[in-house]
Amino acid sequence: MRVLLYTLTILGSLTRIQAHVTFTNLKCGSKDRKFATFEKCYIKAVNRTHKYIDIHVNLLKVPVNNITIMAKFMRHDHGYKPFFIDITFDACRFLRNQQQPILKSFYEIYKNSSNINHTCPYNHDIIVDHFWTGNIETALMKYIPIINGDYAVFTEWSAYNIVRAFINIYIRISDKMK
Numbered sequence: 001m002r003v004l005l006y007t008l009t010i011l012g013s014l015t016r017i018q019a020h021v022t023f024t025n026l027k028c029g030s031k032d033r034k035f036a037t038f039e040k041c042y043i044k045a046v047n048r049t050h051k052y053i054d055i056h057v058n059l060l061k062v063p064v065n066n067i068t069i070m071a072k073f074m075r076h077d078h079g080y081k082p083f084f085i086d087i088t089f090d091a092c093r094f095l096r097n098q099q100q101p102i103l104k105s106f107y108e109i110y111k112n113s114s115n116i117n118h119t120c121p122y123n124h125d126i127i128v129d130h131f132w133t134g135n136i137e138t139a140l141m142k143y144i145p146i147i148n149g150d151y152a153v154f155t156e157w158s159a160y161n162i163v164r165a166f167i168n169i170y171i172r173i174s175d176k177m178k
Contacts, residue, residue, distance in 0.1 A: 021133045023051045024150065025170035032164045035061050039125075041167075052132035056125060057165065063121035067091040068158040076150035083151075092120035133171075148174050 028041035040056035069091050073084035089103060096119050098104045111117045113131040115124070150172050157165045 019146065019148075020049065020174050022049070022172050022174075023053060023133055023169065024172050025168075026053055026055075027168040027170075028055060028057075028165070030165050032162065035059070035159065035164045038165075046132060050133050052130045053128060053169070054130065055128040055167065057127075058125050059122065063123040064159050065092060065121035066160050067120065067122075068161065070156045070158070072154040074152040074154060075147075076152070080152050080154075095119045146173055 023043045026041060026043050028038045030036050030038060037058045037060065038056070039058050040054050043051050043053055045051050067090070068088065070086070070088045072082060072086045074080040075083035087103070089100070094100065094103055094107075098107065110128065110131050114126075114128045116122075116126060116128075150170065152168060152170045154168045155166060156163050157167070
């Protein structure tokens with residue numbers, strides 16, 4: 001896996017993929033309202049070409065020091081179907097020791113827009129503020145070729161091995177607008 005990532009990075013530095021990413025939908029939900037609720041969960045347009053996401057989760061039982069995240073990467077082809085590996089990981093362990101290159105690349109995209117930038121425990125609300133599509137374009141899309149189309153990232157957030165919430169992010173990838 002590491003060799004594949006290094007190969008993509010080297011090839012990506014030789015060629016640049018010109019792609020445009022836009023958020024098309026965002027769904028957030030709490031599966032345990034006694035544990036967490038969503039104060040904000042929306043997409044806002046910056047201009048014609050870029051949008052940003054704001055998410056604010058109120059944690060009602062703090063501190064939280066056992067978090068597991070499951071992510072499925074889906075492509076729309078007569079319904080959403082998996083197109084990449086499903087990832088399940090211990091978020092607290094990852095934040096302590098960022099050794100997994102795929103997770104680290106996704107973490108680097110949103111860490112400056114969020115307060116999910118320290119190790120466990122979390123004794124405060126979780127906030128993602130103004131996470132915009134340009135972050136995805138500059139970090140991933142210019143190096144990794146992905147076919148134009150509609151995609152989604154379906155995530156489930158568990159605390160103490162119980163699914164507490166889900167966040168589904170829908171995006172559209174198209175040719176770079178000129």
